[in-house]
Each structure stands twice: as structure tokens, then as C-alpha cells.
Amino acid sequence: MKFLLQKISNAGIDSSTGWREAKGIKLRNRIALVTAILIFCNIPLQIFFWPQSKITLSILSVESPLLLLPILLNSHRFYRLSYVLLMLVSQTLIIVYSLLGGPGTHTGLFTVTVILTAFFSGGNEYPRIRNAIIAYCTFSFLFLEFYFQLFPPILSFESLYLEWLRRTIDFGLIAFTLGISFDIAKEIRNSDDEIENEREKSENLLLNILPRTIATQLKLDHGVIAERYEESSVLFADIAGFTVMSSTMAPDQVVQMLDEVFREFDDLARRLGLEKIKTIGDAYMVAAGLPERRSDHCEAIFKLAVEMQDLMREKFSIKYNGLALRIGIHTGPVVAGVIGTVKFAYDLWGDTVNTASRMESHGVTGHIQVTEAVYEKLKNRYTFELRGELDIKGKGKMKTYLFPV
Incomplete structure (x- = not known):
């Protein structure tokens, strides 16, 4: 019935x-x-x-x-x-x-x-x-x-x-x-x-696109959302040799591999309370100390870098035939905010972001490269190797340090 x-x-x-x-x-x-x-x-x-x-x-x-x-x-x-x-x-x-x-x-x-x-x-x-x-x-x-x-x-x-x-x-x-x-x-x-x-x-x-505090602010205020942070840390990671590797793989395999790797990175960042900013191709960007400020931002983001390298070496390098990461970190002031009205995103700007990106692109595969500012904050907790002065595009000569994982 x-x-x-x-x-x-x-x-x-x-x-x-x-x-x-x-x-x-x-x-x-x-x-x-x-x-x-x-x-x-x-x-x-x-x-x-x-x-x-x-x-x-x-x-x-x-x-x-x-x-x-x-x-x-x-x-x-x-x-x-x-x-x-x-x-x-x-x-x-x-x-x-x-x-x-x-x-x-x-x-x-x-x-x-x-x-x-x-x-x-x-x-x-x-x-x-x-x-x-x-x-x-x-x-x-x-x-x-x-x-x-x-x-x-x-x-x-x-x-x-x-x-x-x-x-x-x-x-x-x-x-x-x-x-x-x-x-x-x-x-x-x-x-x-x-x-x-x-x-x-x-x-x-x-909340998958924006941090909770920024999402709340966006719902209440439709104006420009921007804030300056005097102390924050930025990490860039890039899969070494990805272009050559992806040319030999089927498109769905490439996407599946990136999805698997970045999902694991997302879990690490979430567990450490860090803010994933975006992925750009095979590059991964994370920030610490924003949108909620924290005094241990440099320690937290460096811990993430170490765990990302460990994960890559112990799991993905074996699974995907020698897959490896370059990681670069810098700490300093940034401006963070939301831009656009269509497919808007929470993003960072400033010299700190550019320098962190240069640390990655000029880095060494399988290592974490940091600036002198990061080294000064962490030298009493971690043992770094002085790489020397590098000619960094847009920055000139910079003293950098490597942390071999």
C-alpha cells in the first residue's frame, strides 16, 4: 500500500x-x-x-x-x-x-x-x-x-x-x-x-579554498581582504624531473600520482596546523604564521619540510621510480589576502614569497634549502650545511644553507 x-x-x-x-x-x-x-x-x-x-x-x-x-x-x-x-x-x-x-x-x-x-x-x-x-x-x-x-x-x-x-x-x-x-x-x-x-x-x-577565519570574514565583508604579517614562513616544494617523467606517463597516471602525493602533503600540513596556499603544476606552497599568527611558525614549517622529504624518500620514491623533492624555505614579512570574484583564492605576496620560491628553484634535490634568516632561527635545533653564496635571480648574492634529509 x-x-x-x-x-x-x-x-x-x-x-x-x-x-x-x-x-x-x-x-x-x-x-x-x-x-x-x-x-x-x-x-x-x-x-x-x-x-x-x-x-x-x-x-x-x-x-x-x-x-x-x-x-x-x-x-x-x-x-x-x-x-x-x-x-x-x-x-x-x-x-x-x-x-x-x-x-x-x-x-x-x-x-x-x-x-x-x-x-x-x-x-x-x-x-x-x-x-x-x-x-x-x-x-x-x-x-x-x-x-x-x-x-x-x-x-x-x-x-x-x-x-x-x-x-x-x-x-x-x-x-x-x-x-x-x-x-x-x-x-x-x-x-x-x-x-x-x-x-x-x-x-x-x-573552507577547502580559504582558511576558516578568512571565509568568515569574506561572508561578512565583501570588500578587499588583505593583511600584513611581519613574521611568517613560506615553503615551496617541487617534484624534481617531473616534466621529463610526465612525458612518459599517461595523463590519468600523472594526475593520479600528483593527487596521491599532494593529498599526503595536505594531511601533514593539516596535522601541523599550517596553511596550504596552492599547488602550481607539480609545485606545492605552504605558509605558517597566518592567517592566525603563531610564534613557532619557522619551526613548524621546517618540521613539515622534513616530514615531506621523509615521506617522499620512504614511500613515493620507491613507488614512482625515484621520485624526489626540492624544498625551499624563507621567513619574513608577507601580505596575505583574497583576490578576484570568480575562482577567488587566498594568496601571499612580497619578497618573502619570492625568496622562498628562489630557494626551491635553486635548491638541491632531496634536500631542504633555507635562507640565513631561517638558519638563524633554527641553528640551535638542527644541523645545517653552509652551501655558500648563490647568485639568486632578483636578489643577488645570498648565503644559503642545506639540510640533508
Whole structure:
């Protein structure tokens, strides 16, 4: 039974149906089914009061299957016609019943349910049709109110039949209102859950692009986000011989290898509380001491460099036929911020960044090359080898140090 109800409810909905339209179609199918069932359940009462109910019984016998037509129309993708038919048939029958039995039947109150249905079962998809239907419902309700001030009902029912008819209509009105209210409330809860899930996905995606503090700031302030850090450390790592190696590998193998290596680097950086800035081809850039400042930024980023070299030597060099890294580190002031509005990114600028990049490009494979500024901060904790003065592009002569891993 549950499967059948679910199938009827989803009639006309498939993977190509927009989620907004699907909600209206589903509610329309449910309302058509429930209304047809309520009307069908009223038939025994009409039979009991035969023959005075023969006209009412005749209308009910036609009305019940007629109200199932919107489900059939939805299943054949006639969504607009289904919407119009459900609204017009429902309100027209309300007018007919009211004219036959008079205001004592309370039939006219069902106009409220038609208006609710018009709003929630596809009104946003067909706003002009919705407004026309609401105008029709309002006009017909007012017409009936004034009509019975001047004219009596067409039929004259016995008081007992009228009393039971009114009770069944009142019960149907309450049942319908409760049903549509629960259904709408459920859809609202589901929509809220979907919105929350999508918000969490967007939040997680944003946090994969930006640091948490910067993401929060970006959501609150859409202006330029930039800050100067007087003390931070920057690391560049590059896979040695990658260009030659990648020319001998299939494209998917190249991407798989880089993905595997950089995922491991990401885990190391995350565990040490460092900020991955970006990857550029086969190069990997990390910073310490930003966006949240920390006094041990130089120690932390050097520890990352050592662990990256260990990982490369013990795992990836064996797996990928001698894969090796060059790493360069420099410490000093940088400017950090977010640039762009499309595919924006958190990035760093300044001489410290350029110098760290030069330390990597002028480095030695399998080693970590650092500037004198890094050496002065770490010389009491690590043993470095003086490489001597190198002619660094854009910097001139610089004294550099190597840490052989």
C-alpha cells in the first residue's frame, strides 16, 4: 500500500523534473487522491438518504473519478493542464453543491482549501493562472454569500439529511486542512534540511579554498581582504624531473600520482596546523604564521619540510621510480589576502614569497634549502650545511644553507 501511494504521489516526476516543480506535482497528486477518497467515502451517506440525495449522488459518482484526472495528466507531463483542471473542477463543484444545498451545508468553506492548493501545489510555476484561479474562487465565494441573501437553495433537503451532510462536509474540511497543513509542514522541513545540507556543502567547499577565519570574514565583508604579517614562513616544494617523467606517463597516471602525493602533503600540513596556499603544476606552497599568527611558525614549517622529504624518500620514491623533492624555505614579512570574484583564492605576496620560491628553484634535490634568516632561527635545533653564496635571480648574492634529509 505504501509503495502504491508513493507511486501515485510521484506520478509525472523523474530525474529531469526541477525540484521546485516536483514539489507542486507531488502535492497536487496527493490532494487529488485524498479529495477523491473523501468524496468516495461520502457515497454511503447519499445512498442511505436515497431518493432525496439522488442528484447529489449522481454528482459524486462523476466527481470522484474526475478528480483523479490530474494524476493521469501529471503522469503524461501535462502539468499545467493538471493544475488548472484540479483547481477549476474543485471550485466549480463547490459552487454547484452550494447552489443545490444552500449555505447550511457549509460547502462554500471548501473555497479556502482550493485557494491553499492553488498557492502551494504549483502556484509559483504558473503565477498568472494561480492569480486567475484565486480571483475566481474569491468572486464565487462572494457571489454565493450574496446569492443566498436573495434566493433560496435549488433543492430543499430534510433537516436530518442536511445535518449529516453538514457534518460530513465539516469533517472533510478539517481532515483536508490538517492533511494539507501536515504535508506543507513536512515539505518545509525537508526544504529546510536540504538548504542546511547545501549550506554545509558550500561551507565545506569554501573552507577547502580559504582558511576558516578568512571565509568568515569574506561572508561578512565583501570588500578587499588583505593583511600584513611581519613574521611568517613560506615553503615551496617541487617534484624534481617531473616534466621529463610526465612525458612518459599517461595523463590519468600523472594526475593520479600528483593527487596521491599532494593529498599526503595536505594531511601533514593539516596535522601541523599550517596553511596550504596552492599547488602550481607539480609545485606545492605552504605558509605558517597566518592567517592566525603563531610564534613557532619557522619551526613548524621546517618540521613539515622534513616530514615531506621523509615521506617522499620512504614511500613515493620507491613507488614512482625515484621520485624526489626540492624544498625551499624563507621567513619574513608577507601580505596575505583574497583576490578576484570568480575562482577567488587566498594568496601571499612580497619578497618573502619570492625568496622562498628562489630557494626551491635553486635548491638541491632531496634536500631542504633555507635562507640565513631561517638558519638563524633554527641553528640551535638542527644541523645545517653552509652551501655558500648563490647568485639568486632578483636578489643577488645570498648565503644559503642545506639540510640533508
